[in-house]
Amino acid sequence: MLLKDKAKSQCSTVLIPLFLILITAFAAVSGNSSLDIDKEVVMNLKSFLETHNRVNRGRFAEWNRRSSNPCDWHGVFCSNDGARITGIDLSDSMISGGMFNNFSALTELQHLDLSSNTLNGAVLDDLNRCHNLVYLNLSHNILEGELNLTGLNSLEKLDLSTNRFRGEVKFSLPAICRRLVVANLSMNDFWGQLDYFDGCSNLQYLDLSSNNFSGSIWTGFARLIEFSLSENYVTESVPASCFKENCSLQVLDLSGNKFHGEVPGEISNCKNMITLNLWGNNFTGPIPSELGSITTLESLLLGNNRFSRVIPESLLNLKNLALLDLRNNSFGGKVQEIFGKFTRLKSLALRGNSYTDGLLSSGIHELTNMSRLDLSYNDFSGALPVEIARMLGLKFLILAHNQFTGDIPFEYGDLSNLQALDLSFNGLSGSIPPSLGNLRSLLFLMLANNSLTSEIPHELGNCTSLLWLNLANNQLSGKFPLELTNIGRNPTPIFESNRRSKQMNVGPTECSAVKRLLTIDYPPFDFLYTILTMKTCSSIWDRLLKGYGFFQICSGGSSVREYVVSGYLQLRGNQLTGEVPSDIGKMQHVSVLDFGSNWFNGELPIEMEKLPLVVLNISRNRFSGRIPSEIGSITCLQNLDLSLNNFSGIFPKELSRLTDLNRFNISFNPLIDGTIPAAGQLATFGKESFLGNPLLQLPDFISGNQLPPLPLSPPPPPPGPPPGPPPTDSRDESELWKALVTGYGCGMAFGIAILYFSFRKREPKWFVTIVDGIHQWKAKRLLKRKLARRE
Ligand SMILES: *[C@@H]1O[C@H](CO)[C@@H](O)[C@H](O)[C@H]1NC(C)=O
Ligand SMILES: *[C@@H]1O[C@H](CO)[C@@H](O)[C@H](O)[C@H]1NC(C)=O
Ligand SMILES: *[C@@H]1O[C@H](CO)[C@@H](O)[C@H](O)[C@H]1NC(C)=O
Ligand SMILES: *[C@@H]1O[C@H](CO)[C@@H](O)[C@H](O)[C@H]1NC(C)=O
Ligand SMILES: *[C@@H]1O[C@H](CO)[C@@H](O)[C@H](O)[C@H]1NC(C)=O
Ligand SMILES: *[C@@H]1O[C@H](CO)[C@@H](O)[C@H](O)[C@H]1NC(C)=O
Ligand SMILES: *[C@@H]1O[C@H](CO)[C@@H](O)[C@H](O)[C@H]1NC(C)=O
Ligand SMILES: *[C@@H]1O[C@H](CO)[C@@H](O)[C@H](O)[C@H]1NC(C)=O
Ligand SMILES: *[C@@H]1O[C@H](CO)[C@@H](O)[C@H](O)[C@H]1NC(C)=O
Ligand SMILES: *[C@@H]1O[C@H](CO)[C@@H](O)[C@H](O)[C@H]1NC(C)=O
Numbered sequence: 042m043l044l045k046d047k048a049k050s051q052c053s054t055v056l057i058p059l060f061l062i063l064i065t066a067f068a069a070v071s072g073n074s075s076l077d078i079d080k081e082v083v084m085n086l087k088s089f090l091e092t093h094n095r096v097n098r099g100r101f102a103e104w105n106r107r108s109s110n111p112c113d114w115h116g117v118f119c120s121n122d123g124a125r126i127t128g129i130d131l132s133d134s135m136i137s138g139g140m141f142n143n144f145s146a147l148t149e150l151q152h153l154d155l156s157s158n159t160l161n162g163a164v165l166d167d168l169n170r171c172h173n174l175v176y177l178n179l180s181h182n183i184l185e186g187e188l189n190l191t192g193l194n195s196l197e198k199l200d201l202s203t204n205r206f207r208g209e210v211k212f213s214l215p216a217i218c219r220r221l222v223v224a225n226l227s228m229n230d231f232w233g234q235l236d237y238f239d240g241c242s243n244l245q246y247l248d249l250s251s252n253n254f255s256g257s258i259w260t261g262f263a264r265l266i267e268f269s270l271s272e273n274y275v276t277e278s279v280p281a282s283c284f285k286e287n288c289s290l291q292v293l294d295l296s297g298n299k300f301h302g303e304v305p306g307e308i309s310n311c312k313n314m315i316t317l318n319l320w321g322n323n324f325t326g327p328i329p330s331e332l333g334s335i336t337t338l339e340s341l342l343l344g345n346n347r348f349s350r351v352i353p354e355s356l357l358n359l360k361n362l363a364l365l366d367l368r369n370n371s372f373g374g375k376v377q378e379i380f381g382k383f384t385r386l387k388s389l390a391l392r393g394n395s396y397t398d399g400l401l402s403s404g405i406h407e408l409t410n411m412s413r414l415d416l417s418y419n420d421f422s423g424a425l426p427v428e429i430a431r432m433l434g435l436k437f438l439i440l441a442h443n444q445f446t447g448d449i450p451f452e453y454g455d456l457s458n459l460q461a462l463d464l465s466f467n468g469l470s471g472s473i474p475p476s477l478g479n480l481r482s483l484l485f486l487m488l489a490n491n492s493l494t495s496e497i498p499h500e501l502g503n504c505t506s507l508l509w510l511n512l513a514n515n516q517l518s519g520k521f522p523l524e525l526t527n528i529g530r531n532p533t534p535i536f537e538s539n540r541r542s543k544q545m546n547v548g549p550t551e552c553s554a555v556k557r558l559l560t561i562d563y564p565p566f567d568f569l570y571t572i573l574t575m576k577t578c579s580s581i582w583d584r585l586l587k588g589y590g591f592f593q594i595c596s597g598g599s600s601v602r603e604y605v606v607s608g609y610l611q612l613r614g615n616q617l618t619g620e621v622p623s624d625i626g627k628m629q630h631v632s633v634l635d636f637g638s639n640w641f642n643g644e645l646p647i648e649m650e651k652l653p654l655v656v657l658n659i660s661r662n663r664f665s666g667r668i669p670s671e672i673g674s675i676t677c678l679q680n681l682d683l684s685l686n687n688f689s690g691i692f693p694k695e696l697s698r699l700t701d702l703n704r705f706n707i708s709f710n711p712l713i714d715g716t717i718p719a720a721g722q723l724a725t726f727g728k729e730s731f732l733g734n735p736l737l738q739l740p741d742f743i744s745g746n747q748l749p750p751l752p753l754s755p756p757p758p759p760p761g762p763p764p765g766p767p768p769t770d771s772r773d774e775s776e777l778w779k780a781l782v783t784g785y786g787c788g789m790a791f792g793i794a795i796l797y798f799s800f801r802k803r804e805p806k807w808f809v810t811i812v813d814g815i816h817q818w819k820a821k822r823l824l825k826r827k828l829a830r831r832e
Contacts, residue, residue, distance in 0.1 A: 099134025
């Protein structure tokens with residue numbers, strides 16, 4: 042017993058000091074090390090992010106206090122010796138809310154990437170104390186206010202693009218910017234003197250596009266590799282002295298400003314230039330012939346200016362020139378003969394030049410390597426040239442808005458690579474040639490607003506990739522060909538080949554293409570107009586051609602919303618007769634059906650419920666029979682016009698379930714019977730949606746300008762005095778309440794509305810997410826207006 046105790050105590054006397062030594066040693070290694078402090082800061086960052094993002098979380102959620110080494114965590118980077126945290130990457134991590142206020146506690150932080158989130162509010166002073174930052178990326182958020190990064194004198198790469206920052210550059214950016222190499226301020230509201238950048242002697246990539254810069258240009262830009270000033274308000278001229286002998290520019294983008302005067306020939310000092318974009322200014326005088334010596338030039342965009350009409354012969358020397366854009370220069374008269382000699386061009390845009398003649402004499406039609414030809418908005422007349430059918434490389438042929446007359450040559454059916462054929466808004470007559478059915482690559486066929494007659498050829502059904510077909514406003518007659526339901530059945534091969542080809546996106550001037558091909562006053566396309574900038578256009582165009590959806594649509598009659606391609610079929614304003622075949626249910630990619638102002642009759646096929654419809658307009662036809670109750674299950678329907686038909690029977694109450702509906706018209710179907718439910722989406726429409734239906738019972742508040750009924754079990758009146766609000770108020774409230782309950786999740790719609798406003802001018806982080814919210818925003822706006830009107 043005793044011995045044992047003694048041994049024990051001896052043991053302790055040895056062990057305890059040993060233990061102490063170990064502890065001290067351990068503490069020396071890790072106890073209060075700077076890495077521990079850094080780790081603490083990062084844990085604070087994590088809990089900050091978690092309080093602001095309760096539902097969706099990025100991978101920072103995996104950061105774990107118990108796993109000892111933060112250098113192993115996703116998005117955390119350490120110095121080479123592993124002693125300090127030097128980088129945080131939280132890009133694309135589903136973070137919303139304000140900025141973390143203690144990055145500066147990471148005293149060795151060099152790399153901070155918070156891009157592609159939905160961070161909002163102001164950038165805190167704390168960030169300006171991160172003096173060691175070399176890389177800062179805040180792009181694609183909704184951060185706002187004035188920015189002060191004047192203390193970040195070590196910055197080399199700075200990306201602030203696509204936010205809502207404003208203020209003068211010299212008070213926003215590093216006070217000493219000698220180390221700056223990349224600066225992207227695109228899509229904000231910055232302004233101020235551009236000569237701030239004189240001090241940034243190492244700068245190579247500067248993107249100031251879509252801001253508020255005005256005044257005159259910064260003359261030092263030619264020492265950069267890329268310079269974009271696109272979409273600002275810079276005026277005056279571009280002095281020759283900008284282009285020093287040693288100009289190193291590869292990309293110069295001055296588009297969308299207010300430059301005037303001549304383009305100096307000295308621009309040819311930029312011997313490595315690949316892209317020159319002067320589009321959308323007020324340049325005058327000759328196109329400088331010196332451009333012909335920049336042998337590296339691939340894209341030359343001179344459109345929307347007032348250049349004189351002589352195209353210098355020297356441009357023919359440009360062996361690499363693939364894209365030439367000279368639209369809207371008011372050239373007039375005959376097409377300059379020189380265009381027929383640009384044999385290497387892939388894309389030629391001469392749109393909007395008031396040409397009257399010279400299509401053949403110029404020899405443009407012999408440019409058989411061309412893939413994109415845009416001659417729209419001119420004054421060409423006479424027959425469409427058959428010769429164009431030999432330009433077998435063509436993928437996009439845009440001849441819309443001219444005065445071409447006569448038949449569409451059947452030879453156009455030989456253009457087997459065509460993806461878009463746009464002949465709309467001309468005076469074409471005759472029938473649609475069946476040979477167009479050979480165009481198996483076609484995505485867009487636009488023949489609207491001509492005088493085409495006879496039947497729609499059933500051969501068009503062979504166009505298996507055709508997703509956007511617009512034949513509106515012609516004099517087509519006969520039946521809806523059964524085969525037409527096959528169009529767009531399988532666009533995948535075309536999309537896949539477009540995804541493989543690098544050069545789909547041929548320039549920053551695609552807005553007109555997007556607008557023309559998506560023509561459209563209809564959702565989901567119409568709101569696109571409000572957010573189109575040069576940048577968003579090219580990305581929309583690109584997504585479109587590659588088959589990535591940018592609307593969330595309920596496909597296949599389900600209520601699950603997915604990003605899918607949404608095609609259309611526009612037949613409005615013709616003389617089509619007979620029944621719409623039930624096979625229409627096979628057109629799985631069609632979101633807009635516009636059959637208005639035709640002579641269709643018979644019943645509306647219930648198979649329509651299988652389509653991912655957003656718009657269904659069959660106004661001004663002779664449809665009869667019952668309105669299919671199945672329409673009530675087209676969850677994403679926003680726009681339903683059944684007016685001026687001959688429907689009969691009981692009105693299907695199921696339509697009240699269409700909570701996305703924001704335009705509805707059942708007027709002038711005098712045989713329709715039944716009752717419009719007082720609750721549900723239909724009750725949010727005014728009486729103009731129900732005109733001329735004598736048998737149809739409307740709720741009083743729609744038919745008689747009366748206040749809506751009280752809910753079935755009204756809330757108990759407030760006990761005793763003080764008297765409650767006047768009855769009208771409580772009625773309004775109950776109306777509001779009802780609309781809220783029977784409508785959609787307004788809270789969500791409202792949140793999205795706010796987001797929408799924040800994003801209005803710019804391309805959001807995921808342009809897609811916003812786009813997705815818009816229809817809800819619109820529905821909400823409509824509801825609000827309706828409620829306001831009744832108050
Ligand atoms: C920042 O972090 C450090 C270290 O964790 C801490 O001492 C300091 O109080 C924090 N500051 C703020 C403003 O939270
Ligand atoms: C900033 O982040 C965005 C999105 O994550 C990325 O596309 C961009 O290239 C980054 N900018 C720089 C300068 O690295
Ligand atoms: C700047 O950012 C915008 C938007 O994020 C992007 O489109 C553009 O290509 C960037 N500019 C440069 C020079 O990287
Ligand atoms: C370019 O030339 C100008 C004078 O013409 C000179 O001041 C400047 O230092 C040169 N820049 C470079 C990068 O060589
Ligand atoms: C272009 O310049 C002319 C005269 O120089 C002027 O009348 C016209 O308004 C200018 N156009 C634009 C768009 O600034
Ligand atoms: C088409 O381009 C190829 C090279 O891409 C060239 O060899 C050929 O001559 C061009 N065709 C014409 C008619 O210029
Ligand atoms: C298109 O055609 C319709 C019907 O013929 C006509 O009302 C409309 O004005 C035309 N649109 C244009 C822009 O010419
Ligand atoms: C349906 O089309 C007609 C023209 O045919 C048009 O007047 C009407 O506004 C359209 N309805 C809706 C709801 O867009
Ligand atoms: C309308 O429909 C009724 C029966 O549903 C039919 O008797 C009548 O002839 C139709 N009227 C027209 C103009 O088609
Ligand atoms: C519904 O259609 C009728 C007939 O075209 C029209 O008079 C009425 O204004 C339309 N109602 C709405 C809400 O557009």
